[in-house]
Amino acid sequence: xxxxxxxxxxxxxxxxxxxxxxxxxxxxxxxxxxxxxxxxxxxxxxxxxxxxxxxxxxxxxxxxxxxxxxxxxxxxxxxxxxxxxxxxxxxxxxxxxxxxxxxxxxxxxxxxxxxxxxxxxxxxxxxxxxxxxxxxxxxxxxxxxxxxxxxxxxxxxxxxxxxxxxxxxxxxxxxxxxxxxxxxxxxxxxxxxxxxxxxxxxxxx
Numbered sequence: 337x338x339x340x341x342x343x344x345x346x347x348x349x350x351x352x353x354x355x356x357x358x359x360x361x362x363x364x365x366x367x368x369x370x371x372x373x374x375x376x377x378x379x380x381x382x383x384x385x386x387x388x389x390x391x392x393x394x395x396x397x398x399x400x401x402x403x404x405x406x407x408x409x410x411x412x413x414x415x416x417x418x419x420x421x422x423x424x425x426x427x428x429x430x431x432x433x434x435x436x437x438x439x440x441x442x443x444x445x446x447x448x449x450x451x452x453x454x455x456x457x458x459x460x461x462x463x464x465x466x467x468x469x470x471x472x473x474x475x476x477x478x479x480x481x482x483x484x485x486x487x488x489x490x491x492x493x494x495x496x497x498x499x500x501x502x503x504x505x506x507x508x509x510x511x512x513x514x515x516x517x518x519x520x521x522x523x524x525x526x527x528x529x530x531x532x533x534x535x536x537x538x539x540x541x
Contacts (some may be wrong), residue, residue, distance in 0.1 A: 337498050338498070339429075339499070339500065339536060340441065340499050341434040341435075341437070341439070341440045341441070341499075341501075341502075341532065342440075342499065342500065343431060343501075343504070344408075344444055344479075344502060345442055345446075346444065347504040348424075348502055349423070349424055349539065350421045351421065352420060353420045354472070356419065356420045357417060357419070360419055364408060364462055365404050365406040365408065367404060375514070376400060378383065381399070381403060382489040385446075385447030385448065386445045386478040387473070388474070390473070392448050392452070393447075393448045393451070393452040393453070394395070395448075397410055397449055398457060400449075404504060410453070413449060414449075425460075426526070427528060428464070433532060433533075434524065437442065437532065437536040439468065441465065441492070442469050443470065443472065443479070443488060443501070444470075444471050445471070445478045445483070447471065448513050451474065454469045472484050476488075478506070482512075485501070487514050496516035498539060499518065499520045500531075501517050501518070501519050502519070502521075502531070504521065504522040506521060509521045520532075
C-alpha cells in the first residue's frame, strides 16, 4: 500500500518569525501586538479560520478587515506572511525523499487565504506537494483536534498505520499518535530524514 507523509509547515519546513509578522501587521494597520491579538487571534478569528470557519479567502479577509478596522489587501497580507518565513533546505530535502517513498501532503494550521496563496507564500515546497499543498481549513478542524487527522485519513483513504506525521508541537504529535499514526516531533532535519527512512523500512518489511 502507498504510504502517506504529512508535514507541518511552520517551524518544520520553514523558520517562522511570528513576532516579525505581527510587527509587519502593526506597520500596515497601526495596531500594536496586544490589540492585534485581542481583535483577531482568538477562537472567533484566526483559530476559527484554521478550523474551516470561513468559506474562502475572500470571506476570511472581509472578516479580518472588519475586526481590525483597516482595509488590508490580499497582496499585502500575503507579502507580510511570506516575509516572516525562511525555508529550511535540509528539511525540504526530507520531503523530497518522502515523495520518493510515497505521497506527501501538507497539514498546517492556517486559514483559507493562506491556503489559496500557498504557492506564493511557500514557493520552495509548492512543486513537491502540488495539489496536496493544504491547510487545516480544508478539513474543518485544526490541530490538535484529532478530527483533523481523522478527516485526512478519510480524504486519502488511508489506514493510520500507513501514515507518517511530523510537527514541532507535542500536542499535535500526540493527537496524531492517538489514532495510530506514526509521528515524529521535529528536532532536526537529519532526525526527520531518519524517521522517514525507518517508517518506510518498517512498512516494507
